[in-house]
Amino acid sequence: MYTPRRRAKHAKHGGPLHRFRMLIVLLIVVMAGLGFGYIFAAYQTLPPVSNNMRPAVSSQVFDRHGRLITTLHSDQNRLPIDINKVPQNLQNAFIAAEDNRFYDHIGIDPIGILRAIVTNLTNHGIAQGGSTITQQLAKNAFLSQEQTLKRKVQEAMLALEIEHKYSKKEILEMYMNQIYFGQGAYGIQTAAKTYFNKDVDQLSLTQCAMLAGLPKSPNYYSPFNNLKEAEARKNVVLDQMAKYGYITTAQAEEAKKASLELSQNKQTAANSETESFIDYVSQQVAAKYGDDALYKEGLKIYTTLDTEKQHAAVKAMRDLPDNYTDANGLTQPQGALVSIDPQTGYILAMVGGRGQDSFNRASMAVRQPGSAFKPFVYLTALQDDMTPDSTMEDKKVSYGGWSPQNSEKSYGGTMTLRQALALSVNTIAVQLADKVGTEKIINNAKKMGITTLVDKGSPNDNNLAMALGGLTRGVTPLEMASAYGTFANKGVHVKPTAIIKILDRNGNVIEDNSNNKADATRVMSEREAYEMTSMLEGVIDHGTGTAAAIGQPAAGKTGTTDDNKDAWFVGYTPTIVTAVWIGDDTGSHSLGEVYGGTIPARIWHDYMVSAVDGESTKDFSVPEGMARQARQTVSEQKTTTTTKTQKETPNKTETKTADTDKTDTSDTQRSKSQQADKNNKAQ
Structure with missing residues (x-):
């Protein structure tokens, strides 16, 4: 007769599986209790619905x-x-x-x-x-x-x-x-x-x-x-x-x-000198804490603005030409200036336009940079075992049917990278980009704070036209200033910030950026940063940016786009980096005979002379183990190049010296690899 076997009993009710289940149940009970307690506490402090609103306090x-x-x-x-x-x-x-x-x-x-x-x-x-x-x-x-x-x-x-x-x-x-x-x-x-x-x-x-x-x-x-x-x-x-x-x-x-x-x-924006900066700060605070917090919670917002430098920036920007009045009643061209402390990322001054509207061109205008983008190319070349004294040949080159040209449509033969950057030679910039690879250049620009580059999809910036500033979208003055600040800060990029700290109505700190260096990223070695600075000093000493000379160590780069639609000067001293941009809001009108080395360089000069006044004059520091690189004189420069432009008077800022800063794309034949070329073969 079959007798069913009894299922063996566990030796103990307190086995591992049983204990685990009991632990889970206990945790659920505890969490539920805490949750109900938290909800009850929140309920106890609810304001009555009949009560309209907390008293509003101005920030x-x-x-x-x-x-x-x-x-x-x-x-x-x-x-x-x-x-x-x-x-x-x-x-x-x-x-x-x-x-x-x-x-x-x-x-x-x-x-x-x-x-x-x-x-x-x-x-x-x-x-x-x-x-x-x-x-x-x-x-x-x-x-x-x-x-x-x-x-x-x-x-x-x-x-x-x-x-x-x-x-x-x-x-x-x-x-x-x-x-x-x-x-x-x-x-x-x-x-x-x-x-x-x-x-x-x-x-x-x-x-x-x-x-x-x-x-x-x-x-x-x-x-x-x-x-x-x-x-x-x-x-x-x-x-x-x-x-x-x-x-x-x-x-x-x-x-x-x-x-x-x-x-x-x-x-419209008031005539207040700080309107663009206040709008910029207000948008950041509102985005993070809400509009009611900004306008009704009595915040104390301590910013990075230096009011003396802001006044100097507004004054310098009055040098903009008045070409015409557009359909919106705005005088064109417009312009922008933004100045940053490269060591802290603090925004010291910001001018977003003429003050006729509330559009902040310093932070929001995405425009073609022209040859102001070339330093990213030269940095990548230095990281590829080249030096400022490495030589390249300024000659006719072609890539898939595209032949980049210098603005004077002439060639200067063999020259150093230092000379090529000072004179903003197009053919050498493109040859360098082809040699080191466009992806590396784009990655460097991104690490230095440029967020508007397009590296995926079609069209994109992964092409040789990018070396001359021919970008799918463009760049903003704020990010260009921030990027150049990496050179001034010995190769370390610090994100720009406009707010040092924010206190609530009771004096409690709700945001503190006083240690903004926590957002610092090393992009290049100190040696590479110093080599770039010494090369960019040549732009001001004897190149396309002589109008920016301020009588003390400074480095920078000019930029002018196709048909003179955008003109830039971005430069720095050891303590301040500043970007100046001029252009028509629509991007469809030429600036005429305005290049990066003319009005933008003069505006930069006028602002920086005031901005560095009273500060200790010091040279760019030389990394340990390196010797200070001597600046090349104008006479030395003349003997090493035969370009038409340099034969003209380089120190007369209103002459055709600035033409090496001009874009020329009238006969560009784009290959498939240059689809993103936005008609910007700069300088």
């Missing part, structure tokens, strides 16, 4: 010496409006852009949070944040902008309570009347008046979409500050409206093409 901005520059007033320009007077297009635009499930959720939206996570991970479409419109209202009306778990828990709790007490229409109305739209405008009615000089019920579809796109970043997307990005953001909102069925695709496309009809009484 203050100080310079590097602790002197007050300006106060960011908390007075709110607000004209509340009834939801029934808000056009449906505007309501739908906000919902499509910020919270498409607004009418379906209970104040918090788990589905929306998951969708936002997936969108951010896949990097497709518009990344709606996990916060609902109700949560944003709770945060803006009742809470601080601090990024803590407690604040997020309270935000969710308040959102649930608001949804319980108010209808969806009432919540949307409060939200639209609460949020900040930039230019000092709170609420949609004030925003409509500020940007379009209209009442909210008169707005067109394209205007509704633009307003709905502003809360994401009011300073950055303001059409008065950055029209191109404002248009792009508006188009994203229109696409969202079409995606969710609020408008048809045809309506969206029509609205994209429609004029915004911006108010002609726009709030």
Whole structure:
């Protein structure tokens, strides 16, 4: 007879698996208890929904010496409006852009949070944040902008309570009347008046979409500050409206093409000398802590600005020519100047234009650099076992049907790299790029702070035209100054910063960048940095940048692009690096007889003479084991080259000496490897 065998019992109930399960259960109980306790504590400190808002306190901005520059007033320009007077297009635009499930959720939206996570991970479409419109209202009306778990828990709790007490229409109305739209405008009615000089019920579809796109970043997307990005953001909102069925695709496309009809009484930048810098700092603070923190939390923002140097920068930039007035009422060409301490990365001065608008060209204008990009090529050559005294032949060369030419269409024969850089010889720069490899050059530029280079896809910058500054996009004056600062700082790049520290209304430090050297990256050896500096000193001593000479050790490089559309001078002393750019905003008009070695070099000179005044004059330090490299005289330079330009008077800054700084691409035949050549075979 079969007798089933009994399953063997464990010798002890306290075996390893059993103990592990008990540990997991215990951890879950403890974590749950802590979680409930944390939530209960957060609930206990919730502000009552009936209480409108914390008292607003203005924020203050100080310079590097602790002197007050300006106060960011908390007075709110607000004209509340009834939801029934808000056009449906505007309501739908906000919902499509910020919270498409607004009418379906209970104040918090788990589905929306998951969708936002997936969108951010896949990097497709518009990344709606996990916060609902109700949560944003709770945060803006009742809470601080601090990024803590407690604040997020309270935000969710308040959102649930608001949804319980108010209808969806009432919540949307409060939200639209609460949020900040930039230019000092709170609420949609004030925003409509500020940007379009209209009442909210008169707005067109394209205007509704633009307003709905502003809360994401009011300073950055303001059409008065950055029209191109404002248009792009508006188009994203229109696409969202079409995606969710609020408008048809045809309506969206029509609205994209429609004029915004911006108010002609726009709030332009004040004549304040520090306006560009203050806007730059404000955008950084708002992006990190929120607009309410910036305008209502009483922050004390200590910046890197040196007000004396800023005054000198504004004064120097008055040397811009007045060629014509464009359709927006702006005098062209515009210009920018940015000055940095290369050891700390502190931004000492920043001028973003003539002060006729709020577009900060120092940090936001992406323009072709021309031959101001060549130092990245020569640095890479030095890292490839060449020296400033290595020789190359200035001769006709061709690459896949493309023959780079010097501006005078003549050749100087054999010369050293030092001479070739001082005279900005195109053919040698291209030969060097071909020898060392374009990828290495791009990598060096990136390590030195240039973030706008394109190294993937088509077109891209991985081609020989890049050696002459022919880039897919271009560079900004701020990043060019920062990059050249690497040479001045003995091969170490320090990220630029405008903020030393920020205190909250109670004096607590919430940000401290006083040790900005923590962001330092060694890009080249001290020897390579010194060799580059000695070569760039030659540009000012006897090359294309003689107009920049300030009577003490200085190094720099000129840059002029095709048809003289952009002109640059970027240079440095041991303690200050400064970039100057001039160009037409549209990029379509020539500057005429303006080269990097003329007006930009003079502006650089005028600013730097003042900026270094009172500071101890010192030469660039020589690395241990190296001898100081003697500068070549003008007479020595003449005997080693037969180029037409150098035979002319190099010290007369208004002569054709600057022509070696001019781009010439009229007969360029691009090969496939030069597809990214943006008509910029510089200097």
